[in-house]
Amino acid sequence: MSPAPPPGSSSEPVPPSRRRSRLAVVLFNLGGPDSPAAVRPFLENLFTDPAILRVPGFVRPLLGKFIAARRTKAASENYAILGGKSPLLELTVAQAQALETALGAEGDTVRCFVAMRYWHPFAEAAARQVRDWGADEVLLLPLYPQYSTTTTGSSADDWAAACRKIGLDLPTRTLCCWHSDEGFAGATATLLRRAYDKARSETPAGTGLRILFSAHGLPESIVKAGDPYQWQVEQSVAAIVRQLGIAGLDHAICYQSRVTPQKWLGPSTEVALEQAAKDGVAVLVHPVAFVSEHSETLVELDVEYAELAHKLGIPGYFRAPAQNSDPAFIAALADLVRQTRDSGRTLCSFAGGRQCPKAHGDCPHARAPRAAAQKAMA
Numbered sequence: 001m002s003p004a005p006p007p008g009s010s011s012e013p014v015p016p017s018r019r020r021s022r023l024a025v026v027l028f029n030l031g032g033p034d035s036p037a038a039v040r041p042f043l044e045n046l047f048t049d050p051a052i053l054r055v056p057g058f059v060r061p062l063l064g065k066f067i068a069a070r071r072t073k074a075a076s077e078n079y080a081i082l083g084g085k086s087p088l089l090e091l092t093v094a095q096a097q098a099l100e101t102a103l104g105a106e107g108d109t110v111r112c113f114v115a116m117r118y119w120h121p122f123a124e125a126a127a128r129q130v131r132d133w134g135a136d137e138v139l140l141l142p143l144y145p146q147y148s149t150t151t152t153g154s155s156a157d158d159w160a161a162a163c164r165k166i167g168l169d170l171p172t173r174t175l176c177c178w179h180s181d182e183g184f185a186g187a188t189a190t191l192l193r194r195a196y197d198k199a200r201s202e203t204p205a206g207t208g209l210r211i212l213f214s215a216h217g218l219p220e221s222i223v224k225a226g227d228p229y230q231w232q233v234e235q236s237v238a239a240i241v242r243q244l245g246i247a248g249l250d251h252a253i254c255y256q257s258r259v260t261p262q263k264w265l266g267p268s269t270e271v272a273l274e275q276a277a278k279d280g281v282a283v284l285v286h287p288v289a290f291v292s293e294h295s296e297t298l299v300e301l302d303v304e305y306a307e308l309a310h311k312l313g314i315p316g317y318f319r320a321p322a323q324n325s326d327p328a329f330i331a332a333l334a335d336l337v338r339q340t341r342d343s344g345r346t347l348c349s350f351a352g353g354r355q356c357p358k359a360h361g362d363c364p365h366a367r368a369p370r371a372a373a374q375k376a377m378a
């Protein structure tokens with residue numbers, strides 16, 4: 001990722017007429033607390049986001065703060081296991097640096113920036129960096145393979161608001177979803193295959209091994225309102241399983257991290273573990289909606305579900321790693337950025353509601369993700 005260029009260095013702003021077009025790639029992620037004191041305000045930012053808490057505007061600030069206050073103890077305990085903070089920023093910055101290096105052939109014409117949704121660095125800080133660098137165009141790259149109004153949609157709206165606030169008005173495209181991208185699926189399948197072979201070798205002979213593709217959950221009402229997330233998760237799993245190429249692979253999709261009392265997508269990862277116990281199979285859990293490690297992989301999967309699996313008597317519990325800065329994954333992201341830049345089009349595998357065209361076409365919600373997605377769904 002790019003720090004502000006030192007004054008007098010060769011990367012000082014150059015008059016637009018004398019240089020090639022500069023592309024700012026803005027990596028979106030959720031963000032996480034950077035200290036124990038940050039847990040509560042981080043949660044307040046999350047629960048007062050209208051994309052997350054869908055209640056009338058006048059109720060949201062109070063209700064959001066109330067929910068955040070109630071969640072603070074449990075979340076703080078999770079972050080305490082990780083040393084009192086989320087590792088998400090460091091890992092996202094490392095991904096941004098690796099992506100910038102992978103795009104190095106483009107010289108000084110592509111730079112990567114990080115914009116987090118609920119904790120620093122916020123979109124406004126990233127937008128100021130983009131402006132100070134002298135970008136000519138922007139590509140928004142959510143580190144969520146599957147589009148959800150609660151993640152990519154929310155971050156894109158937040159980015160647009162930040163740009164309006166600081167008066168930044170550049171041609172902007174959004175790589176809004178890449179759930180079935182072959183490079184992403186291939187890099188993921190390679191990591192998963194390594195974990196699968198290891199798990200297989202450590203599972204007693206004659207005992208089955210099931211891959212649980214565990215995605216972040218979402219309230220069912222959000223999916224019913226037109227959010228394509230669940231469908232895209234299913235597309236990701238199909239693409240990864242195809243690339244794994246293991247005949248007769250035992251696998252299932254489940255959903256983790258439920259945090260509110262409403263009905264969420266199912267089956268939950270707990271229920272999937274209970275089923276594995278009944279079936280007497282070992283499990284290998286792959287976090288399919290996250291491309292970096294954070295509290296929901298390092299605590300929920302590695303501690304809480306590992307304990308549950310042990311309690312249920314599951315004959316083996318294994319976890320596949322998230323991609324982080326895996327070179328093949330970063331190369332896949334770099335390809336997506338290059339294809340978008342070269343074609344001058346927005347890559348999108350979510351066009352026209354539930355239709356997922358094989359060829360990447362123009363994205364119907366590139367400019368106004370939420371509004372156009374809703375229109376496409378209508």
Ligand SMILES: C=CC1=C(C)c2cc3[nH]c(cc4nc(cc5[nH]c(cc1n2)c(C)c5CCC(=O)O)C(CCC(=O)O)=C4C)c(C)c3C=C
Nearest residue numbers: 030031032075086088148150151216218259289294295296
């Ligand atoms: C109603 C609440 C939530 C919805 C909907 C939701 C969707 C959603 N979230 C991610 C990815 C991440 N979530 C993370 C943390 C996190 N998420 C929620 C709530 C909802 N998420 C909370 C309350 C928290 C804080 C942690 C906690 O209290 O347990 C994180 C970051 C975690 C970190 O360690 O930094 C990510 C990443 C997706 C992909 C998603 C829907 C598609």
Ligand SMILES: [Fe+2]
Nearest residue numbers: 030216257296
């Ligand atoms: Fe979440």
Ligand SMILES: [Fe+2]
Nearest residue numbers: 176348350363
């Ligand atoms: Fe799209």
